[in-house]
Amino acid sequence: MTTPQTPFELFGIDGLIDATDAKIQNTIRDFTDDHLRPHLTDWYESGDVPVRELAREFGKLGVLGMHLTGYGCEGTSATAYGLACLELEAADSGLRTLVSVQGSLAMYAIHRWGSEEQKHHWLPAMARGEAIGCFALTEPDFGSDPAGMRTYARRDQSVWILTGTKKWITNGSVADVAVVWAHTDDKIRGFLVPTDTPGFSARQIPNKLSLRASVTSELVLDDVRLPESAMLPEAAGLAGPLACLNEARFGIVFGALGAARDSLEATISYTLEREIFGKPLAGYQATQLKLSDMTVKLGTAMMLALQLGRLKDAGQLRPEQISLGKLNSVREALNIARDCRPILGANGITLDYPVLRHANNLESVLTYEGTAEIHQLTIGRALTGQQAFR
Structure with missing residues (x-):
């Protein structure tokens, strides 16, 4: 027996994240553990989530528009924002969506395209979660x-x-x-x-x-x-909303991997505790082969996400690269959640475990902010120079 490692420990992911960004990530992970996870089953089962209360809590945490500068926003790195999305989506995609829509769509639209009057009127209140x-x-x-x-x-x-x-x-x-x-x-x-x-x-x-x-x-x-x-005075044409969508897509590059990590870690824990034919489920070759394949998918997707974060922080990230990351992260996350489900057997269809909840959520994440096909065509256009959308 050796000491088990988490998938990210196996890849040495922590060593790729600087201390400031890691501190932000850990703060948000602690927040989700203490304030969100205890309620996830009820919120998902009832379909009733206290958005206004959560927005104010997220405002106190400093995650609403955290990657924007000024007007009450934190001005963190893009990578820190991505890691925040990862931790929020490790709890639930719906909660990360709340933060993404507030900060990367609504607030970013005002911050990027609005007048000074509009920015001063809306952004500070939105950063505090007092306005949604x-x-x-x-x-x-x-x-x-x-x-x-x-x-x-x-x-x-x-x-x-x-x-x-x-x-x-x-x-x-x-x-x-x-x-x-x-x-x-x-x-x-x-x-x-x-x-x-x-x-x-x-x-x-x-x-x-x-x-x-x-x-x-x-x-x-x-x-x-x-x-x-x-009217937003600086936005004219479709470039305005598309720029906002790219901000949200960047958060999804990291966020979807949070759902995948949570699914895989919950499944690994289950296999260590579940005994079948006299030994833990984790001790069978078939189980380890599945867990290994999923870990490779998760780790390589995370390394791509961090590379895209570096490019964004350097002001060098291009839209087609965001499409690359969004397509890969969501597709791999959905595959991981689906592959985890049968390992849990009948337990996998209940809300006692997060994997089917994550899989159901990721079906939406796969579609919104650009379907998989749209991102494939964006990548194809970058590779060939040919427009194939129509």
């Missing part, structure tokens, strides 16, 4: 092809009037402000829509089998009237 944002790009008929959106904003003298429907919007029915993207007579533009504006309504989407510890909504804009100052 959502990011409204996807529509019922337009997900992978956002340029086809039907939501439209027209001018009426000094007022903008927005009409349209958005769907699959995280935090939409609990948000204080929606970042809404719409066609105009000029280009696609972003608008900050306070959710108490007349004509704005939101309903939570029921009957989800995935991301149950997350609020997912449909938004309706029925002649919502906004002042000129509601």
Whole structure:
């Protein structure tokens, strides 16, 4: 017998993370252990998560918009943000999604494309978790092809009037402000829509089998009237929302590996405790072969994530590289969660163990912020120089 190692210990992952980033990661891991994990089963089973309370706790923790600078944001490294996403998603993908949508979509949109007035008005409150944002790009008929959106904003003298429907919007029915993207007579533009504006309504989407510890909504804009100052002045065209999506995708590169790590570590622990035919399940060759293969997938995906983090911190990360990481991390994480499930036998279908919950959540993560096929085509375009989306 030798002392068991965790998958990341086997790869020496800790040695690749600097002390400051590691301290942030450990703080968030402790927070998830103390404040999130005890409630995960209830939140997932009921589909009811206390978003406002969690947002305030995340604000105190400093993770909302943590990679942004100024306006009450922490200004951490991109790698530290990625590691935070990993620890949050090791608890549950829905909780990491809450943080990602707040910081990498809604807050980033304001930080990158907003006016100084908009930044000062919204970002400090959002960083504290006192105001919740959502990011409204996807529509019922337009997900992978956002340029086809039907939501439209027209001018009426000094007022903008927005009409349209958005769907699959995280935090939409609990948000204080929606970042809404719409066609105009000029280009696609972003608008900050306070959710108490007349004509704005939101309903939570029921009957989800995935991301149950997350609020997912449909938004309706029925002649919502906004002042000129509601428009994000620096965003013109599809490049605006796509830049925001790349921020969120970067967090997923790390986040999905948290779900994979948690699934694999729970499974290894189970095999050491579960006896079959007089010895631990871990003592059989078939079990060790499966655990070894999953560890190789997880460790190599984590090394890619850390490399992408270094590139982002150096200002050198390109969109196609984010696609590379998002595709690989989510695909491998989903495979690991699925492969862990049968090792647990009948126990694997219960919420007593996290693996099927993670697998169900990862089905959504595989699709949102760009489907696997979209990222494959992005990588293919980088390799060949040929556009194959249409």
